Amino acid sequence: MSVCVLGGGAFGTALAISLAGKGHVTLWARDAGNMNTTRENTKRLPGCRFPDTLAVTQDFAEALSAQTVLLALPMQKMRGFLQDHAKELAGKTLVACCKGVELSTGAGPVQIITEEVPSAKAAILTGPSFASDIARGLPTALTIAAGDDATARELQQELTTSTLRLYRTTDTIGAELGGALKNVVAIACGIAIGAGMGESARAALMTRGYAEMQRMAAFRGADPDTLAGLSGFGDLTLTCTSEGSRNYRLGLSLGRGDTFDASTTVEGAATARAVARVATQEGLDMPITMAVAGLLDKTLDVREAVHSLLTRPLKEE
Helix, strand or coil, X not given: CCEEEECCCHHHHHHHHHHCCCCCEEEECCCHHHHHHHCCECCCECXXXXXXXXXXXXXXXXXXXXXXXXXXXXXXXXXXXXXXXXXXXXXXXXXXXXXXXXXXXXXXXXXXXXXXXXXXXEEEEECCCCHHHHHCCCCEEEEEEECCHHXXXXXXXXXXXXXXXXXXXXXXXXXXXXXXHHHHHHHHHHHHHHCCXXXXXXXXXXXXXXXXXXXXXXXXXXXXXXXXXXXXXXHHHHHCCCCCCHHXXXXXXXXXXXXXXXXXXXXXXXXXXXXXXXXXXXXXXXXXXXXXXXXXXXXXXXXXXXXHHHCCCCCCC
16 A cells, blocks of 8 residues: 555544554654654544554655545645645545635546646545544545546545545535535534524534535536535535534534634635525525625624525425
């Protein structure tokens, strides 16, 4: 196996731990010194010990001796990172391990990889997963999406482990959008629960939010059925119902009127703003997304957002 993971956050660390169960894996992280001393990620994933087959380094060249590179980086920093390291990454298989839409362009991670490193094979790994579950070896299923089926098959074999099962698709746009848009719905569900609206309201938001996800997928040329799989419905279910989701926790804070830790990366916030902009420009009906964007930008309060959703014209489902 020739795999490295770039990014020492919780998810990147968890993937490296899981993959190291099959053979040697390299994790590139800024905190490599401390990780090598403690043999765990004490800041992001405490208590999950590194196997002996996991090497941690700050040496970029050492990490890139691998052919398959997992990019466990924040979505909004993906393009800048690829621009800075395009020469070193040329010709490799690059797998995005983030979920979101670029705020400035509306592009997804596979599109960004293709634009910035055109000689690379681009793919995305996405689906319902918490880093702690993967690192602890709990059963998890994800989607690997690549435009070329041969690449998807190779990655499916290479990245599947005894506890991490991968399903493949060539619908990269659908896989990207499922992972990105469910975060917006998770924020909405957190708001509903945080504001005391109840479980029925959450169920309604999940269902109608899923309809918005399919609407945007169809507009972008994806197969709406892709969103019925792990990268869409599966991830939606997990993130809308668990405080393990940072997006859901942000929604809880907004609903309760609490302060949220600004240092915590919440991909759904940028995605909501980016998708709301597209919906406005293209005339797409995405009221939940628009409400979440308004709440994030403080142009709406919770009462106004709820009123705007409940007073929409009645329609067929």
